[in-house]
Every structure is written in structure tokens, then in C-alpha cells.
Amino acid sequence: MSELEKTKPLSGELLDLQRVICKYATDYGLNFYEVIFELCDYETVNILAAQGGFPTRYPHWRFGMEYDQFSKGYAYGVQKIYEMVINTDPCYAYLLNANYLVDQKTVMAHVYGHADFFKNNCWFANTNRRMMDTMANHRSKIRRYMEKYGADEVEQFIDKVLSLENLLDVHELFETPELKRERKDIDKLAKEEKQKGPDDDRSEALRSFMRSPYYKDKDGKGGGGVGGGGSGKKDKGKHKKHEHQNSDSNATTTATPTTTTAATSTDPQVQGPNHEGEGSRSEARGQQIQKLPSLPQRDIMSFLAEYAPINEWQSDVISILREEAYYFLPQRMTKIMNEGWASYWHSKLLTEKALFASEITDFADHHAGIMQMSRKQLNPYKLGIELFRDIEFRWNTGRYGKEYNDCSDLRQKENWDLRKGEGAAKIFEVRSSHNDITFIDEYLTPEFCERQQIFTYKFNPRSGRYEIDTRDFQAIKLKLLTSLTNFGSPLIEVADANFANRGEMLLHHHHDGVDLDLNYAQETMRNIWAIWRRPVNLRSKYDNKEILFTFNGKEMNPLG
Amino acid sequence: MDHPIKRDHARFRKIIKGKIRENLRKYVSSNDMIIPKGPKRFAIPVPHIEIPHFRFGDRSQGGMGQGKGQAGDAVDGQPGDSSDGQAGQSPGSKDVEVDLTLEELAQILGEELELPNIEPKGRHQIESQKDRYTTIGVIGPESLRHFKRTFRESLKRQLITDTYDFKNPVIVPSKEDFRYKSAHTKVEYENSAVVIYMMDVSGSMGDEQKEIVRTESFWINLWLKHQYKNIEIRYIIHDATAKEVDEEVFFRTRESGGTLISSAFLLCKDIIKKDYDINEWNVYPFHFSDGDNWSLDDTKLCLELLEKDLLPAANMFCYGQVESRYGSGQFFKDLSERYGERSDKVILSKIKNKEGILDSIKDFLGKGK
Numbered sequence: 001m002s003e004l005e006k007t008k009p010l011s012g013e014l015l016d017l018q019r020v021i022c023k024y025a026t027d028y029g030l031n032f033y034e035v036i037f038e039l040c041d042y043e044t045v046n047i048l049a050a051q052g053g054f055p056t057r058y059p060h061w062r063f064g065m066e067y068d069q070f071s072k073g074y075a076y077g078v079q080k081i082y083e084m085v086i087n088t089d090p091c092y093a094y095l096l097n098a099n100y101l102v103d104q105k106t107v108m109a110h111v112y113g114h115a116d117f118f119k120n121n122c123w124f125a126n127t128n129r130r131m132m133d134t135m136a137n138h139r140s141k142i143r144r145y146m147e148k149y150g151a152d153e154v155e156q157f158i159d160k161v162l163s164l165e166n167l168l169d170v171h172e173l174f175e176t177p178e179l180k181r182e183r184k185d186i187d188k189l190a191k192e193e194k195q196k197g198p199d200d201d202r203s204e205a206l207r208s209f210m211r212s213p214y215y216k217d218k219d220g221k222g223g224g225g226v227g228g229g230g231s232g233k234k235d236k237g238k239h240k241k242h243e244h245q246n247s248d249s250n251a252t253t254t255a256t257p258t259t260t261t262a263a264t265s266t267d268p269q270v271q272g273p274n275h276e277g278e279g280s281r282s283e284a285r286g287q288q289i290q291k292l293p294s295l296p297q298r299d300i301m302s303f304l305a306e307y308a309p310i311n312e313w314q315s316d317v318i319s320i321l322r323e324e325a326y327y328f329l330p331q332r333m334t335k336i337m338n339e340g341w342a343s344y345w346h347s348k349l350l351t352e353k354a355l356f357a358s359e360i361t362d363f364a365d366h367h368a369g370i371m372q373m374s375r376k377q378l379n380p381y382k383l384g385i386e387l388f389r390d391i392e393f394r395w396n397t398g399r400y401g402k403e404y405n406d407c408s409d410l411r412q413k414e415n416w417d418l419r420k421g422e423g424a425a426k427i428f429e430v431r432s433s434h435n436d437i438t439f440i441d442e443y444l445t446p447e448f449c450e451r452q453q454i455f456t457y458k459f460n461p462r463s464g465r466y467e468i469d470t471r472d473f474q475a476i477k478l479k480l481l482t483s484l485t486n487f488g489s490p491l492i493e494v495a496d497a498n499f500a501n502r503g504e505m506l507l508h509h510h511h512d513g514v515d516l517d518l519n520y521a522q523e524t525m526r527n528i529w530a531i532w533r534r535p536v537n538l539r540s541k542y543d544n545k546e547i548l549f550t551f552n553g554k555e556m557n558p559l560g
Numbered sequence: 561m562d563h564p565i566k567r568d569h570a571r572f573r574k575i576i577k578g579k580i581r582e583n584l585r586k587y588v589s590s591n592d593m594i595i596p597k598g599p600k601r602f603a604i605p606v607p608h609i610e611i612p613h614f615r616f617g618d619r620s621q622g623g624m625g626q627g628k629g630q631a632g633d634a635v636d637g638q639p640g641d642s643s644d645g646q647a648g649q650s651p652g653s654k655d656v657e658v659d660l661t662l663e664e665l666a667q668i669l670g671e672e673l674e675l676p677n678i679e680p681k682g683r684h685q686i687e688s689q690k691d692r693y694t695t696i697g698v699i700g701p702e703s704l705r706h707f708k709r710t711f712r713e714s715l716k717r718q719l720i721t722d723t724y725d726f727k728n729p730v731i732v733p734s735k736e737d738f739r740y741k742s743a744h745t746k747v748e749y750e751n752s753a754v755v756i757y758m759m760d761v762s763g764s765m766g767d768e769q770k771e772i773v774r775t776e777s778f779w780i781n782l783w784l785k786h787q788y789k790n791i792e793i794r795y796i797i798h799d800a801t802a803k804e805v806d807e808e809v810f811f812r813t814r815e816s817g818g819t820l821i822s823s824a825f826l827l828c829k830d831i832i833k834k835d836y837d838i839n840e841w842n843v844y845p846f847h848f849s850d851g852d853n854w855s856l857d858d859t860k861l862c863l864e865l866l867e868k869d870l871l872p873a874a875n876m877f878c879y880g881q882v883e884s885r886y887g888s889g890q891f892f893k894d895l896s897e898r899y900g901e902r903s904d905k906v907i908l909s910k911i912k913n914k915e916g917i918l919d920s921i922k923d924f925l926g927k928g929k
Contacts, residue, residue: 047565056564061575064568065609155571162611375625375635382626457635458622466622466635479624490614509614517617524612 007038007094014039014095018108024353025112029428030345032115033129034090037108039097045081046070048094052328053086054135058142058320059151060158083107087118087331089129102359106366109349113342120432121337123330126176131327138320145313154317161301161318163527165325166489169298170333172326296493296508300528301325303494308531318531332487333435340384341431343370347385376466378454378480387439390448391430392423437484444480446473482512490516495539504550505532509540516540518549518556525551575609666786669779669921691743700740709739752790753842755781756831758824760849761813762799769882773848774811776880776917783925784844794831798824800854804831818854821847821891822861829869836873843874846924851881851889859894871905878907878924 010018018037025032040048050066051057074080082103085093093111095104118124128134146154297303304310305318331338347367355363371382394400398418407413430439449471456469456479469475485491491510499506505528509516521538529536529551538549549556625635696709714733718724757777759765785791795810796802802823805813828845836843853859870877881892892908899906909923910916 047563050565059564059568061568061572061609062611063565064570064572067565067569068572159611163613165611166613166615373626375627375629376623378624378626453626453628454624455627455629455631456622456624463634468629468631468633468635469622470631476624483624490616492614514616517615520612520615520617524614527612 006044007040010037010039010095013101014104017101017105021105021108021112021349021354024349025109025116025345028345028349029424030112030116032091032112032119033088035085035093035111035115036090037093037095037111039095041097042074042080043071045084045094045096046074049081049084053084053092053094054132056136056139058135058139058158059146060155062162083110085111085114086131087124087127087129088132091115091118092132100362102355102362103366105354105359106346106350106363109346109354110342112349113345114338116345117334117338117341117431120428121330121334121435122433123173123333123435126173127330128323128327134323134327138324141320142317145317149313154313157314157317158321160527160530161321163524164301164304165321166487167298167300167492168325168329168487168489170329170486172299173330292497293494296495298491298493300492300494300507303497304528304531307497309533310531314531329487330435333437336380336384336387336436337431337434337439338384339381340386340388343381343385344388344427373453375457383452386452387443387448388427388430390445391443392427394423395426396421396423398422437481440477440480440484444477449473449476482514485512490514492538499537502534504535504537507536507538509538511541515542518542521549522551522556525549525556529553572609666782669783670786690746692746693741694744695742697740697742698736698738700742704741706739706741710737713737713739751788751842752792752840753784753788753844754792754794754832754836755784755844755846756794756796756828757810758796758798758802758828758845758847759810760799760819760821760824760847760852761797762819762852764819764850764852764884765882766884769850769884770811772882772911772914772917773880775914776848776911776920777846779917779921780846780924783921788842796824796827796831798827802827819849819852820858821849821853822858822865825862825865825870829865829873832870832873838873844876844878845870845874846878846880848880848882849891850884851891853891853894859891862891863894863898866906874905876905876907876927879909880920880924881908881910883910883912 014037018035022035046067048055049070050063057063070081080096082096082099083093085091091111091114093107093115095107099107118127142154142158292307293303299322301318301322305315305322308315310318350363371379371385373379373382396419397416398404398420399413399416404413404416407416430443434442454476455471456476457466458469459465460467491512492507493510494505495508496506498504507528525536525538535553536551538551540547540549547558549558551557629635693704696706710733711731714731714737715724717734717737718731759770759773761770781791781793793807795805795807797805797810797813798820800818800820800823804827824847832838832843853862866877879892879895881889883889889910892910895906895908899908904927907924907927909920911920
């Protein structure tokens with residue numbers, strides 16, 4: 001920990017407490033990386049919270065803004081941060097020194113819940129557990145760029161890139177160096193196979209699959225930048241791309257001069273003409289210059305880092321921000337589960353083990369505060385903990401499966417109990433293998449919704465107020481899932497980097513019923529345009545009509 | 561050393577201020593008068609800086625909640641204003657309340673209008689000395705002895721002279737070892753100013769006119785307070801007769817009847833004579849009216865008073881004429897005939913409507929006097 005943070009390790013009573021809670025947590029089967037608690041004052045907690053829990057971040061006003069909010073929130077008693085924990089190995093967690101002892105207990109137990117979740121949930125499997133160092137590196141890199149190219153210049157560029165922060169591909173979370181290597185091997189195999197010619201004994205389908213653009217695309221994406229390996233990364237990417245262009249263009253055709261590699265990265269216009277529609281992909285004619293990207297690419301940040309006509313430092317800045325965005329992505333995708341799981345465990349550990357009789361009222365008060373239900377929005381803590389408890393109960397009593405579902409006798413259903421006792425094992429399994437979407441999809445039941453009094457509401461223009469719309473299970477579930485799909489962001493991908501053969505970018509929005517906010521879209525496209533430096537197009541739907549929006553540097557047309 | 565986030569924070573505030581700067585014109589003429597509450601601070605809501613993202617539009621489709629009620633029942637309150645005490649990362653389009661001190665606001669005003677700093681009347685500055693104990697000296701009273709420094713000096717001396725005994729590390733300070741906290745004297749210049757507002761409250765000055773005067777005087781006060789350490793503000797209202805009033809009354813009174821501007825000038829003169837030594841005070845008389853004076857004779861009297869008594873005492877005399885349906889605006893003409901529209905001492909400004917306030921402030925304060 002940096003000296004500036006003024007955090008200090010636990011000692012005395014709190015240290016003893018930590019050991020006790022840790023023991024209870026382990027006894028219940030929680031499994032986590034070592035958790036290091038640090039004690040700090042509210043000022044420090046505010047700073048850390050503003051920086052997403054990390055002691056160092058790159059210099060940017062957004063952290064100042066967050067800090068402003070947190071410290072005012074605290075000063076005026078609007079909000080208070082009880083607990084903060086970051087997903088690293090070892091796990092760092094912070095305790096506010098002014099909290100009551102019973103609160104500290106609760107926080108510790110809660111933190112162990114999070115720590116267990118970080119370690120075991122599959123969506124976190126590939127997160128960088130040394131993010132603390134990585135963040136510090138990012139800081140020094142960006143500072144260096146600022147010294148070299150000017151703070152304003154770099155900050156402006158960061159602002160633009162932050163516009164793309166939510167255009168992520170969740171599948172990238174499972175990309176590992178091994179997988180990439182494996183794919184490369186497969187690619188190589190395909191190449192060899194091609195060279196062997198038609199006499200090899202594998203089936204045509206297999207060979208064709210081996211050569212499918214799927215692999216090429218993935219490969220072309222190149223160094224996804226897991227290590228954030230800045231400047232080198234771009235070169236690598238280029239190099240790879242180049243390589244597979246060669247591999248595509250086996251002897252037969254291709255006028256692609258080797259020099260395009262340089263050209264493509266400075267001027268997208270030069271990027272190969274798009275021969276789609278001429279059937280150029282047919283096996284017989286051999287492959288022409290690849291369409292870019294060969295398959296639509298959701299990871300827009302990495303696409304721009306690689307192909308936009310920008311400087312190396314800019315490409316590196318994109319990679320840095322991209323890496324951080326992907327680091328936080330699993331947390332965005334598992335908010336309900338993560339908080340639910342941690343709350344489940346603080347509740348269990350405290351009520352069953354750690355609380356003294358004298359502390360129960362305070363704990364109950366505090367816990368009730370966290371679980372507060374709201375008529376205006378669902379509280380992820382509440383929803384999560386109740387779902388985990390419901391799952392535990394259902395698997396303990398055997399209320400799942402065909403037999404239970406088909407039972408039409410309500411009384412029998414009410415008292416259903418097969419004494420299976422599988423609850424504990426089940427919730428551990430759930431916490432390992434789900435994210436919020438699959439969690440809700442799989443375990444939200446009509447009975448649960450009814451018990452939790454969940455409803456959807458909407459605006460009634462006639463009465464000028466928000467009114468309860470329905471308590472229908474399917475409607476609730478649909479609404480909840482919709483709000484969680486693609487972590488709540490519109491699904492947008494790069495469809496073509498040489499749209500209309502003019503080097504323009506074409507983005508495709510997978511419209512799932514909700515239109516985009518056009519003002520925001522225009523400003524976002526302005527930022528992409530500033531990076532891509534050619535017009536940016538967006539194919540989407542508005543008012544049930546297919547529309548192609550074009551941003552030409554000034555404004556978006558049509559404006560909708 | 562400060563935490564780096566302070567720099568981020570400062571940067572954020574600067575950006576926010578920039579936003580205010582852009583919107584300043586609109587802001588000043590808005591009806592929300594900002595009156596300082598509490599000791600010094602007040603809050604101005606400014607938009608949260610939101611980096612644009614692709615996002616879904618039309619959220620009026622509503623949301624989800626928990627609780628009792630049937631379809632059609634109201635969900636109390638509006639969605640989005642979460643009052644949960646948790647550290648949520650729930651994104652929202654909340655406005656950030658950014659505190660500005662009056663000081664900062666004055667700075668923004670100064671920068672936006674490019675107001676020059678005021679050069680106080682040179683010889684009328686009051687010097688005041690302030691002692692701050694920031695240094696160390698070799699003489700001083702025992703009560704200010706600096707133990708640590710003294711100890712260090714003796715230790716140094718004993719080590720150098722090799723009289724330090726490791727086995728018996730007793731330090732005996734001698735006279736030259738003693739160190740004392742010592743004061744550093746700083747000279748601070750104090751300058752004082754008095755602002756005397758005179759307002760015509762005769763029947764022709766309507767509420768709108770007074771609102772303009774009120775807003776304008778708020779900003780003028782703000783700037784002068786920023787420039788002077790010690791400032792006094794006096795208020796005079798007049799119709800055919802003048803009287804001194806407090807701030808509250810100044811802004812609320814509505815009288816009727818005729819207008820004799822000289823009455824106000826006369827009272828102003830008396831106030832200056834009685835309470836302010838013009839060698840020590842920077843005097844700013846402001847007069848606001850709709851420009852209708854009762855008679856030519858009175859105008860003559862006014863000009864005489866101005867010439868003989870007010871101008872010699874004042875840094876400058878400011879006359880703001882608020883456009884009104886009834887006012888003839890004659891007084892402005894009379895003054896400008898005498899002093900010209902661009903005099904240094906007598907500053908004239910016409911305020912057409914609320915939008916004119918900023919220009920008028922610039923007229924008044926742009927001279928740097």
C-alpha cells in the first residue's frame with residue numbers, strides 16, 4: 001500500500017476478530033485467496049472507492065468526480081461506504097476505522113463472501129489477480145504519455161475512448177493465452193493441410209471448418225492485451241494480421257502487396273476492397289483479400305487499437321482502458337449474485353456464529369438497512385440473498401424437477417419435502433457456474449416473485465405518475481433479463497471497416513426491442529469518428545424502421 | 561504530499577467551472593437569486609459530466625420494484641432517486657452539487673467579464689502587522705524555548721567537541737545551544753471600501769426594475785467583496801425624500817410619489833462625511849433609477865452635489881438606468897451631457913432588461929478603480 005493512502009494493517013482486537021471470522025468462513029466451506037484487511041479513515045475510503053478500490057489509477061478527472069461525490073455523500077450523511085474489497089490475490093479489503101465493532105464483523109464476513117465468489121465464480125476465472133500492479137503500471141504509462149504528448153491531449157483522447165467502455169465482448173473473458181495459442185496451432189494445421197493439397201484423408205467438411213473465417217477472425221484479433229503489453233502489442237497484431245493474409249492467399253491469387261500492412265494501420269481506406277457479393281470467398285477462386293473484420297467484432301476497443309489510424313501511444317491508451325474495462329466486466333455481470341452471496345454469508349456467519357447477544361439488535365438494524373426494499377428499483381443485495389436462500393430451501397426439500405413441477409395439488413406442493421438436504425451443495429455449485437442472467441433465468445420462480453412482492457411499473461402519461469404495471473411472472477422475468485442482457489448495454493459490433501468501399505466504419509446494433517438514445521449515440525459516434533477519422537455508420541432500428549445513421553464529423557444523419 | 565486524486569479533483573472542478581463559465585450569462589439572469597446562506601458557502605447544481613455511451617433510450621418504460629399494491633397503484637416518488645445507504649455503483653443521471661465559495665464565484669465572474677483587479681487608492685492603505693511563529697532564533701523568552709532544537713544543538717556540540725559519553729549519554733546544554741521559536745512578521749495591507757447604493761423607489765420603478773437592481777447589486781457586491789478585505793454596504797432609498805434603510809427594506813420597498821434625486825445625493829454626502837474618512841476608504845456610490853427626475857432645478861442641484869462633494873470623495877460614481885415603461889431616461893442624458901458617456905469618474909450604464917445586467921456590470925467594474 002502506498003504511504004499516501006494512510007491505511008494500516010489490523011491489530012489487536014480487530015486482528016483477533018479477523019482470525020475468528022476467517023475460521024468460521026473456512027469451516028462453512030468458503031474458499032478464498034488470503035484476505036488482507038486494512039483500516040483507514042473515511043477520507044481514504046472515499047479516495048479508494050472513487051478509484052474503484054485501487055490505491056492507484058491513471059490520472060483522470062473522472063476519479064476526481066467520483067471522489068467529489070463520495071466525499072460529499074459522506075459529509076452530508078447521504079451515503080456511507082461500509083465495505084470495499086477488490087478482486088486480487090491476495091484480496092485487499094478496507095475497513096472504516098470509525099465503524100462499530102459489530103459493523104466490522106459484518107463487513108469482514110461479507111468480504112469473505114466476496115472473496116470466495118471472486119475465486120470460484122467461473123466468470124472471474126481469467127481475471128488478472130495482480131491488477132493492483134497493473135493499475136500502477138497503467139498510471140505510470142499514462143503519466144509518461146502525458147509528459148510527452150501533453151496532459152490535455154492525452155486526457156482528451158482518454159475521454160473519447162471511455163465512450164467505448166461499454167462496447168465489450170463478454171466472451172473475451174474466457175480468452176486465455178493458452179486458448180489463443182491453441183487456435184494458432186489449429187490455424188497452422190489448416191495451413192499445412194492446404195499445402196498438402198487435396199490428397200489428405202480428412203473430410204472436406206473438416207478441412208473447410210479448419211479454414212473457416214472463425215479461426216482467422218479470432219487470430220486476427222491478435223493480442224487481446226491480457227497483459228496490457230502496450231506498444232509491443234500493436235506490432236504483434238499487425239504482424240499476425242499480415243501473416244494470416246499470407247496464409248489465406250495461397251499461391252493462386254492476391255495482389256495484396258506485403259506493404260499494405262503499414263498502409264492499413266495508417267489509412268483504413270487502403271484496406272482491401274470488399275469483394276463480398278462477388279462470391280470471392282468460394283473455394284475455387286481462392287480467397288481474396290479479407291473483409292475486415294471477417295466476422296462482426298464486438299470488441300470494438302481492440303479493433304480500434306489495432307486498425308484505427310492512430311499513434312502508437314494512442315493505441316496503447318486504448319489497450320490500457322480496454323484491459324481495465326474487461327477487468328471490471330465480471331463484476332458488472334454478477335452484481336446480484338456477488339452481493340447476494342456475500343450478504344448470505346455475512347448473515348449466516350454472524351447469526352450462527354460470530355454475534356454476541358448484545359450485538360444482535362445493531363446487526364439486525366444494519367442488515368435491514370442493506371436489505372431495504374424499494375418500490376422504485378430492485379435491490380441487488382436483497383434479490384441475491386433471497387434467491388440463494390430460496391435455492392437452498394428448494395434443494396433441501398427437493399422442490400425441483402419434473403415431479404415437483406408437474407404436481408397440481410397445491411396443498412401437496414405447499415408441504416413438499418423430500419428431505420434431500422442438497423441445498424448447501426447446490427448454492428456452492430450455483431455460485432461457481434452462473435452469472436446474473438443465467439442465475440435469474442434458471443432460479444427465478446413465480447412463487448419467489450410473489451413472495452418478494454416484485455412488480456414492474458411504468459409511466460402513465462394520463463395520470464402523470466409511475467404506476468404498477470403488472471405482477472405477472474413472465475413479464476417480470478423478461479424485464480429483468482432484458483435489463484441484464486449484455487450487462488445492460490446495447491449490443492453493438494463492428495460489421496465492416498471498409499463500408500461502401502470508402503473506408504468508413506459500419507457498426508451494427510442488434511436491436512432487441514429498445515431503441516438507442518440518439519443524442520448519446522450521436523456523441524458516442526463523434527468520439528469513434530475522432531479515432532477512426534472516417535465517417536461512422538450505425539445500422540439500427542428506430543421506431544420499428546431499419547435506419548442507417550451516418551456520422552460525418554459534424555452531426556448524425558438522419559437525426560431520427 | 562497530497563494524494564494524486566486531489567489533482568483529479570481539481571481538474572474536475574476546473575472543468576465544471578468552465579461549464580459554468582459558458583453558461584454564466586444565462587445563469588446570472590435566472591430568477592434564482594443566490595443568497596449566501598451560512599458562513600460562506602452555497603451550492604450550485606451543475607450537471608454531472610457524463611461521457612457519452614451507446615445506451616438505451618426511452619427509459620420511461622419504467623422499472624421494477626418491490627412492495628405492496630395492485631396494478632395501477634402509484635409507485636411513490638420518481639424512479640432513480642435512490643436513497644439506499646449503500647455504496648452503490650448504480651449509474652444514474654444525477655446532478656452533482658458542486659460547492660463554490662463566494663470567492664470562487666467572484667473569480668469566475670472576474671474571469672468571464674475580464675474585470676481588472678482594482679487598484680486601491682494608493683496612499684490610503686492601512687498597514688497591519690501579523691506575527692507568525694514560523695522560524696527559529698537564538699534569543700527569546702524561556703517560554704518559547706524549542707526543546708528539540710536545543711537538544712540537537714547541544715548534541716551536535718558535544719559530538720564535535722568529543723565530550724559525548726556513550727555510556728552516560730547526558731546532554732548538558734550550554735548557553736549558545738538554546739533555540740527559541742521566533743516570530744516572522746508579515747505586513748499585510750488592508751484596504752476598506754464602502755458601497756453606497758441609492759435607488760429610486762418612486763412609483764415608476766416596478767418590481768421588475770427592482771429585481772434587476774437587486775441582481776446587479778448582488779454581483780457588484782460579490783466582486784467588491786472579493787477585492788476588498790473590509791467592506792461596508794449602505795443603502796439609501798428615495799422618492800422625493802431620501803432615507804437610509806437596511807438591505808431587507810432596500811429591496812422590498814415600493815413607494816410612490818415624485819422623485820428628487822438630489823435628496824439621495826445629499827444623504828449620501830452626509831453619510832460619507834459622517835462615517836468615512838475618504839483618505840482611508842474607497843467609496844463607491846451607485847445610483848439606480850429609471851431616469852425620471854422631478855425638475856430641471858433638481859437635476860442642476862444633483863450635478864452640483866456630484867461635482868462638489870461626491871466625486872472628490874468617491875473612486876467613481878456609477879449610475880445605472882433601468883429601462884422602465886414610465887421613465888423618460890432624462891437623467892442619463894443630463895449626466896452624459898455633462899460628463900460624456902465614457903468618463904472615468906462617472907460611469908453610466910443603461911440596463912434594458914435582465915440580459916443587460918452582465919454588460920452593465922462590466923461597464924461599472926471594467927475600469928479597475
